[in-house]
Amino acid sequence: MVDKMIPDIVVGRLPRYLQALEHLLNEGIQTTSSQELGDLIGISAAQIRKDLSQYGEFGKQGRGYSIPFLVEQLHNILNVNRTWEMVLVGAGNLGHAIANYQGFMEHGFHIAMIFDNDPERIGTLIGDIEVQPESMLVDLTRRHGIKVAMITVPASAAQAVADELVLAGVLAILNYSPITLIVPDNVNVQYIDPIIHLQRMTYYLD
Amino acid sequence: MVDKMIPDIVVGRLPRYLQALEHLLNEGIQTTSSQELGDLIGISAAQIRKDLSQYGEFGKQGRGYSIPFLVEQLHNILNVNRTWEMVLVGAGNLGHAIANYQGFMEHGFHIAMIFDNDPERIGTLIGDIEVQPESMLVDLTRRHGIKVAMITVPASAAQAVADELVLAGVLAILNYSPITLIVPDNVNVQYIDPIIHLQRMTYYLD
DNA sequence: ATATGTGAAATCTTTCACAGCG
DNA sequence: CGCTGTGAAAGATTTCACATAT
Structure with a gap:
């Protein structure tokens, strides 16, 4: 079937x-x-x-x-009868909120690593995870065999991050930044953008 | 046309x-x-x-x-040739991240008020907005004629909040909590739930 | 009595392909 | 010549309605 x-x-x-x-x-x-x-x-x-x-x-x-x-x-x-390790790229406001969201764990998604390229943020802790420099993203992600990622960097940096994730072997990207990412056919991207949703609703308001 | x-x-x-x-x-x-x-x-x-x-x-x-x-x-x-005033309900981690997101303003969406029912949070400032008690939600939202809302409360509280928003005359709700809201036909709801997106992608992974 | 699983029909959505305009 | 706007055709999705099983 x-x-x-x-x-x-x-x-x-x-x-x-x-x-x-x-x-x-x-x-x-x-x-x-x-x-x-x-x-x-x-x-x-x-x-x-x-x-x-x-x-x-x-x-x-x-x-x-x-x-x-x-x-x-x-x-x-849905292949969720297991735990999926994820990387989170972008340790700003939104990245913090996401890193602290309990719902991921409850549904078998675990944030294994967090990356950022801001020296102020590197080395800080979010929950019990230390923010790593983005220069280590490709190597660490590939070494851990991680296939799922979330992007919470500004739009201007998102495509470069996506390119690195693809290089690292990531196959599923949840993109919170407001741009369309260009990735190979075998990589799946889902978009979360509140503006898109709001505009879809204001269409129907007087 | x-x-x-x-x-x-x-x-x-x-x-x-x-x-x-x-x-x-x-x-x-x-x-x-x-x-x-x-x-x-x-x-x-x-x-x-x-x-x-x-x-x-x-x-x-x-x-x-x-x-x-x-x-x-x-x-x-899309009716975005104007500014839309919004209310945000839920001043937790995610509510904070959303309240601080510059993208709303850039696209003509302005958070006018923030509500929460946690006494610890009421009266605190997020940016330059003071968190108000949820008991004032219906009255203040209606008085300001606000039609757009965002919900960032836990799932267990989301339907009650939606009911209040409907009562207050809100017609567009962006719901970040992971449940389906029941609202009248003339009210539009859009959902943002990372788990849904992630599961849609893990389906395609080995 | 009730609610599934499913072909067939109806409906909706996308793509095709080209006339027509700049 | 290039690219839009659009009927018509193709394709995809949803609903219908009922045989079937408990």
Whole structure:
């Protein structure tokens, strides 16, 4: 059932299903239906069933889905049944906030190293991690086999950082800086930019 | 040409066009083509032309687009040819980082007020803004006619905050907390959740 | 009685390809 | 000649609706 080229748009919804299912589980709920889950996240029941059916038959007719089982399956599908080591580049305000966010650990993402090129910041501690000079990024990242990175440097520095990350073998980049990064085809980039989201909403305001 | 129910998926690309165009303008470039712009952000030239043509004829055949003119048009379309006052709810680590981010001001978004319900934080200054008690959120937000809000409180508090914002007349919410918010149809919500993005990428890693 | 999984239909989105203008 | 704007075609995605299993 798997790997018959499942569209990325489907993949993009799976983490949202997982998030909602984990939320239900936290409330002690053990079973749900595509209808209930859909109401919770604003997606049609048919779409949820269709999406999940790409990967297997996880439900029981007449009864719905076992949440613990479905959560486990989604962990497997999304490759988050393990810990992912990450590097964080940029130890400014945003970098600090991200480094201190507990949610990463709770979901199996661990910040292993933090880099910056500001001498004032190098050597300082964020939590229990020492900020390292950016000159060591490529070497250390490659030596640790790290595949996931987050960029929180200013826009003017972001492409150079991305180039170094690619050189170091990183394959997934979460980019908080407000520019489009140019990377090879085998490297995945996701963007977080509040301005983009705000403008998408102001469009609909008088 | 406008308002023939243009799909939201088109609206969602407009801010990215604007971002790239402003970037070109910063480099002193005055003219571009759908091809060049598309190469820059990884979108086909045909799609860019089609998207823009929903709103008017902004280009010149044989010559391409005047960047200053197109930027101005996109500002009008996205309603960002003005300043939007915003409220920020949640003065923790992330709230601080966001409150200090210069990018908002540069794009016409201004944080007018910050709220929190932690007595330790109330009364403290973030930049030049004093953190106010959440009990005053509805009243102050409504009195100032503020329509845009950002939520950076823990997931457990986010829905209650959203309810208050709706009560206060807010119509656009940028939600940094990792839950789906339930709001009336006329209220727009956008989500920023790094875990969702990371899981979407780990899917593609071995 | 209830809710899944799924072909088929409907809808939406993107790409093609070219007339037409500068 | 180059590049836009745009109908038409192709392709992708979502919804429908129902056979099927508990």
